[in-house]
Amino acid sequence: MRVVIVGAGPAGLSLHHLLRARGHEVHLIERARSFDRIGYGIGLWGNAWRILEELGAADTVSRSATAVDHWQLRDAAGRVLGDIRLQPTPGRKTTAADAEPRPFSVIHRAELHDALWTGVPDAVVTMGTTVEAVEQDDGGATLTLSDGSRQRADVLVGADGVHSRVRQLVFGVEPRDLGTAAWGFRIPPGVDLPDGFTELLGEDGKALLLVGMPGTRMATLSMRVPSERVVEDPLAYLRAHSREWILPEILDAVAATDAEIFFDRNREADLARFDRGRVVLIGDAAHALHPIVGMGASLALEDAWVLADQLGAAGIGQEPALEGFTHRRRGPVRRARREAALARRLVLTENAAMRRLRDFLATRASWFGGSFARRAARLSRPPSERL
Template sequence: MRAIVVGAGIGGLTAALSLRRAGHEVTLVERTSRFAEVGAGIQLAPNANRVLRRLDLLDAVAARAARPNHVSFRTWSDGAEICRYLLGRAVEDTFGAPYLQVHRADLHTALAAAVPPGSVRMNTDVVGIDQDDECACVTTAGGERLRADLVVAADGVRSAARQWLFGADEAVFSRTAAYRALLPAAEVADMDLPDTGIWLGPDRHVVHYWARGGELLNIVAVFKTRAAEESWTAQAEPGEQLREFGGWDPRVRDLLERAGQVFRYGIHTRSPLPRWNTGRVTLLGDSAHAMVPFQAQGAAQAIMDAAVLGDVLVGATPAEVPDALDRYVRRRLAAATSTQNASARAGEDFHLPDGPEALARNARMAAHAAGNVFMPQATAWAADVLDDQAPS
C-alpha cells in the first residue's frame, strides 16, 4: 500500500515511521526546504516513550535528554512549595518507560534520521487533497498530482487539510502566550532551583526544566493576553518578560533577567472534531487536536496517534483503508479530546487569582500529592492503546 504523509513535524515523522513499520510504502512531503533547529524544550511522558522504544529510537532520544527526579509546584510570590511529585526511576518502574525532557530539535533529528532520505520530498507545498473510491491525490504548488491509497495530514495547528476535509475552521487563540528561552547550565549554576519547577500565579505561570542532558535550562513563562503572533521565531522586546512578571519570586525574575534571547509566541488550539477522517484521508496530531501545553501532552498525543495509525494498517490492503481509518479514530479521538480538555482546565487552575480559590487549589494539590506519588495526568502516561499483535 502507498501512503503520503503531509507535514514533517514530530507527528508526521512518527506516522511515516509507523506506517513503514506496518509494511507500507511512504512518501513524506514537507513545505520547508530543510529541517531547522526550531523550538526549545519538550517533555516526553512514558506513553510517548513506549512508542519511541517500539520504533528503536528511545535510546537515541534518551542519550540527549534529561531525566528529572521530581517536579515542584510553587507559589508565584514567595516560591513556597505547594506540593512535589516524583519523576525519575519511580515513573519508569511504574509506567514501563522513562519521563524525558529534551530539546525539540534533538527529538526531531532522531525521528528524521530514521526516515529513508529517498522517501522525503522537501520544499513541496501541498495546495489540495482530493479522493475517489480508488485513491487519494495530493496536489502540489508546482502542479503535480501525487497518488496514494492513503493520505495522512499532519500539517499542524494551521492545518489547511482540516479545512479541505471539514470546511472553514480556523485555529483558536487561547488568550495566552509564552516567553521561552534556553540558558546554559553554567549561567544558572549558582541558583537554588527545583529539578523541575512550575510556579503558579494570577493569570500567569512559569515552567523550567533541563534539556539536552542537563546542558540547557528551558524556561517557559506563560501569561494571559488579548493577542499574540503564533510564531516560534518572534523575539520579545528587551525586558518585556520582566515587566510581565513584576513582583514574582526573585528566583523567577532572576531567571528571566539572565535569559539572553527571549522568544514570544501565541498559543493556539483547535476545537474538538467529531471525526478526523473521511474516506482515505485522515488528520493526525495538531491538525486534529492542537491543545494548550499545560499537561505536556501535545507531542505525546501526536506520537500516540501515529502508533495507533500504524497498528490499524498492519497488513491492510488499499480497499481496507477507509475501515482502518475508522478504527484509528475510534481508538484515538476520545483520548486526545479528553487530554485537550484536561490541559485547558489545568491552565484555568494554574492562573487563579490570589484569594480563596487559589488557596483551595493549593490545598487540593497538596492533599492529592500526600496520597499519590504521581501527578494527576499520570493516567494519560498509563494509557497504552498500542496493539500487541502489531509487529515487534
C-alpha cells in the same frame, strides 16, 4: 498502499517509520526548507516511551532526555509550596520481551525531532513544499503541491500541526484561540537555577516550568494574553509582564545573550471526526490542545501507532480503515482535552480566590503527586493493551 503524509513533525515522522516497517510506500511533504532549533521542553510520558521503543528511537531519545524524579512547586515569590518525589512508575511487564516503562522525562523539541528524523531517507521527503488543493475520489486523494506538482495517495494524512492546511482544505476547520500564549527558551549559563524540575505558579494567569538539570536548562512559560492583543516582540512583552521570583533575572540573561525564543499563541482544534473519505488527521492537526498538560507529543505518537495499526500490513486491494481510527482515538483525546481544560482553569487563573486555592493545593504534595502518579501509571501500559 501509498500514503502521503503532510508534515514531518513528531506525528508524521513516527507514522512514517511505523508504516514503512509494515511495507507501505510513504512520502512526506514538509513546508520548512530546513528544521530550526527553536523550541521548548517536551515531557515524555510512558506512552511516548513505549512507542519510541517500537520505533527503535528510545535509546537515541534517552541520550538527550533528562529523567525527572523531583518536582517542586513554588509561588510567585519563589517560596516552596510543595516538593514532590516522583516515584518510578510501577513496572508492568506483560511479556518477557516487554521493556520496563521508562521514567517521565523532559527533552528539547529539537532533540526529539532529530531522533525521529534519523533513518528517514532523503528520497521520501519533499522539503519546502506544502499542499494547495486536495481532490478525493473513491480510490484515493490527489494533492496539488505548492511547487505545481501533483501526488496521488491511497491515504492522505494531515500531520501538519495546529495550523494544518490539510484540515483547512478538507475539513474547513480553523483552530480556536485560547486566550493564552507560550514561550520557550534555553536558560543561559550564569543564572542560578534550582536543581531539578520546578513549576512556578505565577501571577496574572502565568505558569513557568523550569528545568535545571546537568546539560538541560530550559524554560517553558504559559500566560494569559487576550486574543485581540498583537505581540510584536515576545521577549519584550514577557519582560514587561514578569516580576515573579527569578523570572526577571532569567529574562535579562536571555535578552543579553540573544537566545532564540519560541513563541506562539495557544490554540485548540476540536473536531467530531478525524477522517473524511481517504483523508485522516493526526497529532495537533487533529486535536491540538493546551500545552499545560504536556500531552500533545505523546498523543501524536499514539495517533501514529493507532493509524499504523488500522492500516495494517501492506496488501493489495485493502480498504483503509480510517473510520476505525476516529473511533479509537476519540476517547483518549476527549480525556486529554478535559484534563487540559481543568489544568488551564486552575493553574493559569487570574482570579485571586482560585489562585489561593491553587497555591493551597500545591502545598498538599500528595494531591499533585497522586494525580501525577495515577496518570503515569495509566500511560505506562503497553499500547497494545491500552489503545
